[in-house]
Amino acid sequence: MTLLRTVNLKKYFGETHAVDDVNFTVTKGELLSLVGSNGAGKTTLVNLISAYLHPDEGQILLDEEDITHSSVNDRIQAGIARSFQLVNLFDDLTAFDNVALAIFAREGKTGNLMSIADHDEEVRREADEVMGQFGLENKGGLTAGGLAQGERKLLDVAVAYALRPKLLFLDEPTSGVSTRDKLQIMDTISSVVRAENVTAVIIEHDMDVVFKYSDRIVAMHEGKILADGPPDEIRNNQDVATTLLGAALPS
Amino acid sequence: MKFGFIPTDKLSPWRLAAHGAPIVVVLLLFPQFGGLYQTQLLTYGLIFAIATLGFNLLLGYTGLLSFGHSAYFALGAYTAAFMVKYLGVGSMELYILGGLLITAVISAAFGYVCVRHTRIFFAVLTLALSQVLWTLAYKFFWVTGGTDGIRVPFSKMTLLGGVVDFTSRGGYQSFVFSYYYYVVGLFLVCVSLMWVIVHSPFGKALQAIRDNETRAQFLGIRVRHYRWIAFLVSGTFTGLAGILWVPLNGLVTPDIAWWPFSGEIVFMTVLGGFRNFTGPIVGAVVFNYLKTYAIASTVFWQAALGIILLVLVLALPAGIVGACSRLTAKLRQKKEDEEDMAT
Numbered sequence: 054m055t056l057l058r059t060v061n062l063k064k065y066f067g068e069t070h071a072v073d074d075v076n077f078t079v080t081k082g083e084l085l086s087l088v089g090s091n092g093a094g095k096t097t098l099v100n101l102i103s104a105y106l107h108p109d110e111g112q113i114l115l116d117e118e119d120i121t122h123s124s125v126n127d128r129i130q131a132g133i134a135r136s137f138q139l140v141n142l143f144d145d146l147t148a149f150d151n152v153a154l155a156i157f158a159r160e161g162k163t164g165n166l167m168s169i170a171d172h173d174e175e176v177r178r179e180a181d182e183v184m185g186q187f188g189l190e191n192k193g194g195l196t197a198g199g200l201a202q203g204e205r206k207l208l209d210v211a212v213a214y215a216l217r218p219k220l221l222f223l224d225e226p227t228s229g230v231s232t233r234d235k236l237q238i239m240d241t242i243s244s245v246v247r248a249e250n251v252t253a254v255i256i257e258h259d260m261d262v263v264f265k266y267s268d269r270i271v272a273m274h275e276g277k278i279l280a281d282g283p284p285d286e287i288r289n290n291q292d293v294a295t296t297l298l299g300a301a302l303p304s
Numbered sequence: 305m306k307f308g309f310i311p312t313d314k315l316s317p318w319r320l321a322a323h324g325a326p327i328v329v330v331l332l333l334f335p336q337f338g339g340l341y342q343t344q345l346l347t348y349g350l351i352f353a354i355a356t357l358g359f360n361l362l363l364g365y366t367g368l369l370s371f372g373h374s375a376y377f378a379l380g381a382y383t384a385a386f387m388v389k390y391l392g393v394g395s396m397e398l399y400i401l402g403g404l405l406i407t408a409v410i411s412a413a414f415g416y417v418c419v420r421h422t423r424i425f426f427a428v429l430t431l432a433l434s435q436v437l438w439t440l441a442y443k444f445f446w447v448t449g450g451t452d453g454i455r456v457p458f459s460k461m462t463l464l465g466g467v468v469d470f471t472s473r474g475g476y477q478s479f480v481f482s483y484y485y486y487v488v489g490l491f492l493v494c495v496s497l498m499w500v501i502v503h504s505p506f507g508k509a510l511q512a513i514r515d516n517e518t519r520a521q522f523l524g525i526r527v528r529h530y531r532w533i534a535f536l537v538s539g540t541f542t543g544l545a546g547i548l549w550v551p552l553n554g555l556v557t558p559d560i561a562w563w564p565f566s567g568e569i570v571f572m573t574v575l576g577g578f579r580n581f582t583g584p585i586v587g588a589v590v591f592n593y594l595k596t597y598a599i600a601s602t603v604f605w606q607a608a609l610g611i612i613l614l615v616l617v618l619a620l621p622a623g624i625v626g627a628c629s630r631l632t633a634k635l636r637q638k639k640e641d642e643e644d645m646a647t
Contacts, residue, residue, distance in 0.1 A: 105522075129523070129524040137519070141516055141518060142519065143515040143520075155523050157508065158524045163508070163530075166501050166504050166507075170504055170507070170508050
């Protein structure tokens with residue numbers, strides 16, 4: 054069942070066709086990977102879907118409802134959450150507060166001036182649970198800025214996940230970490246989204262990671278969709294192998 | 305269950321009351337050993353502390369540097385003065401009601417304009433708007449008294465709905481001591497209120513906006529709207545300080561709307577430390593003493609204050625309270641290390 058689809062979506066930056074007539078679909082419950090070389094249009098596509106950018110043409114439909122012109126806030130309310138390519142946290146707040154704040158925001162409680170945030174047992178309990186799911190239960194008291202890179206990446210995802218979205222976009226959640234940490238991060242993300250039946254779209258460059266964890270892969274090149282299919286099909290796709298990677302894909 | 309961030313017991317009202325109680329006791333007993341002059345000085349310090357508490361909601365918690373907070377201080381002060389001059393009002397409580405209303409309305413309007421921008425643009429907008437008010441106070445002399453200002457005699461004023469007045473002999477001494485307790489009461493209310501605000505979900509959202517505006521937006525936090533509310537609260541606190549300052553000073557002139565006074569509010573906050581709750585309070589009280597004694601000691605008092613600010617920024621960027629906190633943490637760590645070594 055289709056959760057999200059774009060219809061002839063276009064975004065041009067001058068002469069550059071960053072997203073060029075893209076018809077992209079996400080099916081409920083899947084873990085989809087968006088791959089492509091730098092400048093292929095992956096992040097721009099996610100930016101358009103999350104309302105960070107506005108399209109020049111085309112439509113974005115979530116549950117068949119047109120959200121093309123809705124605001125960031127409306128899209129979050131509709132169930133779209135995202136993380137960013139570079140870790141985007143509240144560095145001077147504790148790791149726990151980062152997650153708790155997402156829960157406060159989701160519950161519409163951030164406008165409350167006259168209650169003590171730390172005394173909200175319901176939020177504390179849920180934030181504690183999310184921290185545990187991402188293996189950060191012992192890091193809650195540290196400021197987000199003081200965490201190791203791998204922990205920051207996980208916290209970044211945990212903050213987006215704490216919004217309990219229908220559709221979660223993760224932009225390069227494993228970039229800049231060691232191979233061991235990369236697999237650990239992906240194991241954690243994969244187990245959480247599958248256990249909670251969250252639909253997730255992951256932008257990723259590491260094809261080993263992509264083939265290991267994805268249900269479906271969409272490959273982009275020069276703003277267009279080059280290939281779309283299950284991992285085995287993409288692995289054997291010569292266009293992807295030559296155009297995208299310039300070499301044979303790992304077996 | 306294990307909670308990672310600030311332990312709940314650290315924020316329990318009883319624990320806070322236990323920490324605050326000695327300070328409250330000192331404040332209550334101060335007139336007994338401080339005498340008239342020192343009590344008057346501390347009253348000024350506490351009034352400025354209310355202004356810096358408000359100011360720091362913007363600077364320390366929201367990450368917005370205002371160079372125009374003299375405007376809200378002056379609005380509170382002039383409203384009280386107008387109520388005396390044109391309406392013949394003598395009740396302090398009515399000054400507060402009227403002053404807060406006017407300050408809140410103007411803060412809301414100025415804030416609506418200013419929070420559309422950040423960084424230097426925000427600072428310049430706040431400065432420009434405060435200079436508009438200063439010009440009005442300076443040029444519309446037939447209303448504001450111009451540079452002569454408006455007198456607000458304490459002898460015509462009453463506290464607590466008329467229960468306390470100062471018409472008898474020795475009225476000034478009686479006024480200073482009574483007014484000190486009045487200010488202490490309001491100061492404690494303001495501190496409690498601001499403490500709740502900065503520890504509320506709203507306060508956390510402001511800190512999130514300060515740290516990372518884009519991410520805050522992508523959590524569904526209405527960034528501009530929250531900045532506007534912070535501006536409104538901040539301006540209103542500063543306005544209350546202006547209202548309280550007028551009877552003690554006895555005169556209001558355009559000087560308090562001028563930009564150097566905004567600079568003094570910034571100075572006080574930086575002096576105490578703007579990344580912690582108590583820093584602006586300590587900064588305001590200390591600055592008031594520093595300025596008073598600098599003026600009494602040398603004609604080059606502005607230079608003396610300038611040197612202090614220079615040293616402060618270079619040597620103690622976290623301010624007095626921030627530096628003390630770091631020192632305490634270091635000493636505690638050293639003690640723990642020594643204990644570990646011993647065992």
